[in-house]
Amino acid sequence: MIDLRALRxxxxxxxxxxxxxxxxxxxxxxxxxxxxxxxxxxxxxxNLRAEQKTTGRSVSRSSGAEREELLARAKELSTQxxxxxxxxERLAEELDAAMAGVPNLIEDGAPAGGVDDYVVLEEVGTPxxxxxxxxxxxxxxxxxxxxxxERGAKVSGARFYYLTGPGARLELGLLNMAIAQALEYxxxxxxxxxxxxxxxxxxxxxxxxxxxxxxxxxQDELYLVGTSEVPLAGYHADEILDxxxxxxxxxxxxxxxxxxxxxxxKDTRGIIRVHxxxxxEMFTYCxxxxxxxxxxxxxxxxxxxxxxxxVPYRIIDTAAGDLGTSAARKYDCEAWVPTxxxxxxxxxxxxxxxxxxxxxxxRYRDADGRPRYAATLNGTLGTTRWIVAILENHQRADGSVVxxxxxxxxxxxxxxxxxxx
RNA sequence: GGUGGAGUCGCCUAGUGGCCGAGGGCGCACGCCUCGAAAGCGUGUGAAGGGCAACCUUCCGUGGGUUCAAAUCCCACCUCCACCGCCA
Numbered sequence: 001m002i003d004l005r006a007l008r009x010x011x012x013x014x015x016x017x018x019x020x021x022x023x024x025x026x027x028x029x030x031x032x033x034x035x036x037x038x039x040x041x042x043x044x045x046x047n048l049r050a051e052q053k054t055t056g057r058s059v060s061r062s063s064g065a066e067r068e069e070l071l072a073r074a075k076e077l078s079t080q081x082x083x084x085x086x087x088x089e090r091l092a093e094e095l096d097a098a099m100a101g102v103p104n105l106i107e108d109g110a111p112a113g114g115v116d117d118y119v120v121l122e123e124v125g126t127p128x129x130x131x132x133x134x135x136x137x138x139x140x141x142x143x144x145x146x147x148x149x150e151r152g153a154k155v156s157g158a159r160f161y162y163l164t165g166p167g168a169r170l171e172l173g174l175l176n177m178a179i180a181q182a183l184e185y186x187x188x189x190x191x192x193x194x195x196x197x198x199x200x201x202x203x204x205x206x207x208x209x210x211x212x213x214x215x216x217x218x219q220d221e222l223y224l225v226g227t228s229e230v231p232l233a234g235y236h237a238d239e240i241l242d243x244x245x246x247x248x249x250x251x252x253x254x255x256x257x258x259x260x261x262x263x264x265x266k267d268t269r270g271i272i273r274v275h276x277x278x279x280x281e282m283f284t285y286c287x288x289x290x291x292x293x294x295x296x297x298x299x300x301x302x303x304x305x306x307x308x309x310x311v312p313y314r315i316i317d318t319a320a321g322d323l324g325t326s327a328a329r330k331y332d333c334e335a336w337v338p339t340x341x342x343x344x345x346x347x348x349x350x351x352x353x354x355x356x357x358x359x360x361x362x363r364y365r366d367a368d369g370r371p372r373y374a375a376t377l378n379g380t381l382g383t384t385r386w387i388v389a390i391l392e393n394h395q396r397a398d399g400s401v402v403x404x405x406x407x408x409x410x411x412x413x414x415x416x417x418x419x420x421x
Numbered sequence: 422g423g424u425g426g427a428g429u430c431g432c433c434u435a436g437u438g439g440c441c442g443a444g445g446g447c448g449c450a451c452g453c454c455u456c457g458a459a460a461g462c463g464u465g466u467g468a469a470g471g472g473c474a475a476c477c478u479u480c481c482g483u484g485g486g487u488u489c490a491a492a493u494c495c496c497a498c499c500u501c502c503a504c505c506g507c508c509a
Contacts, residue, residue: 042471046478053442053478056490060439074489240431240468363468369450371468 001358002102004035017105020112020320031098038091045084052077101208104355106320107292107329117319118332124303125312127336132397136339137388138270141167143399145419146391147271158268159260159275163384166416170387170403171278173411174309175253178280178382180410181305182251187282190252192231195222200234203360205326205352212261228252229378232283233356240371241364247286247294251381254279270388272344277384284377285362288354291375295351298379299331302347305381308406311389312336314343326352335389346386349379 007014011028018025055074062070111119141147146167152160163171179189201207201223206214215224225231232252241248256279267273282301286294299315306313318330327350334343354373357363363371394402399418403411 039471042478046471049479050477052489057439057442059489071489076489078489 001099001355002105003354003358004031004099007031008035014102014105017320020106020110021103021323022114022321023103027098027102031095031102034091034095034098038088038095041084041088041091045081045088048077048081048084052081103205103208103323103325104328104353106323107351107353109317110323110329111317111319112321113319114321115319118316118322119319121315121317121331123312123314124306125310125336127312128338128393130338130395130397134338134392134395135399136270137272137337137391140391140395140399140401141270141387143418144391144401144416146170146416147387149270156275159273161271161274163387165419166411166413167387169411169413170390170407170416171384173403173407174382174386174390175278175280177308177407177410178305179251179253181301181308182280182282182381185249185301187249187251190228190232190235190250192228192235192252192254194225194228194231194254194257195220196225196230196234197222200230200237200360201225203237204230204233204356205324205359206230208325210324213259215257215259224257225254226258227256227279227378228254228281229283232281232378233360233362233376236285236362236374237360239362241285241362241374243287243364243366246364246374247284247290250283252279252281252283254281256383271384272388274384279383280381282349282377282379282381285357285364285374286377287364287366288373288375291351291353291377294375294377295329295331295349298349298377299333302333302349302379302381306333306335306346308404309386309390310404310406311346311386311393313346313389324350326350326355328353328355335386336393337389338392344385344388346383346389347380350377352376352378 002014007028011032015025015028018027052074055070055077059067059070059074111117135143138147138149144167145165146163148162148164149160152162182189195217198207198221201214206226207223214226216222217224229252231254232250235250236248255276257276258274260273260275263273271277282298284294284298303315313333313335316332316334318327318332323330330348330350332345332349333347335346336342337344353375356376357373362374362376364374366372390404390407391401394404396402401416403413403415408414
């Protein structure tokens with residue numbers, strides 16, 4: 001949810017933001033008009049209501065003919081108040097509905113345009129040069145007895161898999177390493193619920209344009225989360241945080257569920273795009289004025305994790321049209337996948353400014369004692385997909401895979417050896 | 422899943438239709454007192470929206486309803502607690 005008062009003061013800012021996202025900027029005029037009408041309807045209702053209360057009180061103090069007269073007036077006011085209230089409510093609902101469809105204002109500097117208009121900020125490391133034909137991650141995973149997609153499909157369908165033996169160890173090691181790094185920097189590790197109520201899912205902005213991506217359990221009116229960002233954002237919903245406690249930083253470890261609707265035929269091989277995976281996700285609540293700096297801090301922590309697994313990657317500044325509903329700015333780190341000859345997303349960090357907090361009611365008390373909305377940010381420290389980049393980049397001619405040095409203590413193996421020939 | 426009880430201002434609590442336009446206590450803030458503190462005394466103490474402001478309106482778990490008027494009466498739902506059943 002964007003700030004209505006800020007919109008009143010500077011509507012051009014939202015117009016520019018909408019255009020950069022490739023979305024309709026006429027919504028601005030509609031919002032301003034609705035807001036104007038809503039406020040005047042509200043004033044009308046409030047004045048009538050005040051008169052009704054005064055009249056009602058004088059009824060109880062009067063008697064006889066005077067009482068009858070006041071009673072008649074009070075009845076009349078009662079009808080008028082009901083009508084005025086209904087009108088104010090109707091306009092408020094209309095405005096809310098219009099506001100709900102408006103994505104966050106983009107941060108200054110975010111590139112305009114769509115998916116392909118990202119800006120490459122940095123390339124780290126160099127793609128490995130193999131003197132043999134590299135195997136893709138699934139072939140390696142099967143060879144090593146680490147990934148079983150056939151049985152995943154048998155039991156649960158397409159885009160499901162088992163991580164077996166060394167594969168399971170690799171994932172646990174990676175995620176444990178992520179938690180260890182999070183602890184090192186003072187983040188609080190969290191294991192959150194992964195089924196959430198509609199208001200939490202909606203509050204984080206996932207029931208808008210991407211609602212089809214979300215698993216829904218209608219019998220219980222719950223949603224399966226696609227990232228622990230959702231329960232971590234809901235954690236402090238409807239709270240007023242102590243300003244001195246900020247920033248609050250969490251690292252959530254959770255399974256993530258995605259329907260992958262509309263991606264039929266894309267990445268059908270292996271574990272690049274799956275319905276269920278695990279992730280360690282950083283989540284920060286901070287003052288809005290500190291959000292930009294915090295965003296860069298999260299990005300740095302992602303870079304540190306990527307350095308530990310020793311895969312070549314690049315950092316992109318996502319274009320406005322490819323930002324989620326809630327994000328004002330987003331940086332993705334994409335690892336080199338040798339058999340695809342391209343970079344694939346391993347991490348994503350978003351600055352959601354006060355957008356999510358406004359919907360979820362997350363506030364803090366500032367130095368003056370006034371409640372203000374907090375900014376929220378999130379960023380990836382590790383996911384199942386990282387296994388793809390690790391296997392492919394560290395493979396050797398015989399099909400074995402060298403475990404990156406930093407990861408070895410967590411995996412308990414130096415090299416993953418082929419078991420199936 | 423069943424039965425019973427409960428949900429009021431940060432916490433505890435008063436409150437059975439108009440004097441609740443929510444009282445009291447604790448906590449907190451400020452002031453007085455004090456060398457300083459404690460105690461005591463006094464004042465203040467929520468959120469949202471509108472308004473330049475004075476101020477007004479909304480909020481007593483949520484949503485409906487009755488009434489000129491609802492924390493209070495009626496209906497439904499939610500949450501918590503207790504017990505019972507079922508499952509692991």
